[in-house]
Amino acid sequence: MTIVDTAAIFAESARRAFAAAYPDRPAKLDHGLVGHSLLTLDALAALAERMPAGSVEYNLGKLPLGVRPEDTPTNGLTLGETIRTIETNGSWAVLKNVERDPAYDALLDAALAELEPVVTARTGPMLHREAFIFLSSPGSVTPFHMDPEHNILLQIIGTKTMTVFPARDEELVPAQKSEDFHGGGHRNLEWQDGFQTRGKAFPLAPGEAVHVPVKAPHFVENGPAVSVSLSVTWRSDRSVAEGELHSFNALLRKRGLPIGAVSERPERQGMRRLVYRIMRKLGA
Structure with a gap:
């Protein structure tokens, strides 16, 4: 049986900020997972190497804000090489559905349990709970995209800035793009420079997090050092x-x-x- 630290992951102030924003607005939060043994680079490299190939995505990190999925370049490295040399190889990687590993599943449950009363009251039960871990080289960019889940991104190592845009803005996400997306289309969105002023930038340092509403478009710019972030997500009756x-x-x-x-x-x-x-x- 996996044991998880019983200390609160989200302090009372973070839970209040979440309650004030959920489900429709982004919000900056604080968390207590910095230094957690499951979230070091060594632990994540070991996790990645025992995960199924389909649960890992990685590529070069310095990409334009708008890039077609078929144009995304590879980095020419194996997954293990990518994680162990992430500081210098200019790459980005995501470990998907890490909750399939019992230790990370327990960590996900501990984090979401603290927010569950607010979620259940506003949008119904937490459904399809998932966790993702993002590793980024210095200067990496995650292009403009949207995700179908309620999401909280927790910064663990390094810094990054996530710029979040309003959900349900059809100039940013045309109705037909939403229809294609829910039919299995790619998450990346078409970027226009005029969109920049509509977004709100959330600089994130270790111990900080941001709540991202369902399908709120966003992009991420990594800081000058290696970044590790944990994303805890769920679906709801609304989503x-x-x-x-x-x-x-x-x-x-x-x-x-x-x-x-x-x-x-x-x-x-x-x-x-x-x-x-x-x-x-x-x-x-």
Whole structure:
């Protein structure tokens, strides 16, 4: 049985900041995971080497803010080489679904348990809990993209700046892009220089974190040293409902039928979700 430190990961002030922002606004938080034994470079290299190949993604880190998935260059190294020489190889790596390892699963549960009362009251039970670990060389850039989960990014080693943009802004994420995304399309978004002023920059040092709402576009710029970050994520009735409604609109669009608006409270659009589920069950 895995033992996790019983000290609070999020202090009372961080839990208050989270409660004031969740689920629709980004927020800066503090955390207590700096120096945790599971989050050192040696521990993460060992974790990466025992993970399935499909659970790891890595490539060169100095990328433009807008890059097509097929144009993302590789770094020419193995995964082990990438992590062990991350300080000098100019790369970026992500270890996906580390909760499949019992020790990291226990760490994820400990972090989310402290936030669960707020989440359950606002958006329903925490669903599909997952954790991701990001390792970045100095100066790396994670391009402009969005994610389907509620997310808190905790900075462990080094510094970075995450710039977060409003969710549900169709100039940033056109409706058809959301539909494609929920149908399996890539997370990267088209970048325009005029978008910059719409974002809010969150500089992150070790011990700091940021809450990122579902599908809030963002990009990440690493500081002058190696960066390690832990992302703890979950789905909710709201995020599941939004995905269903965009998928429903995609079906309607393909058939030349009028699409419907996805509201700020998609979990309340029960009739449209029911119709979508029936169509999906019938193979439509």
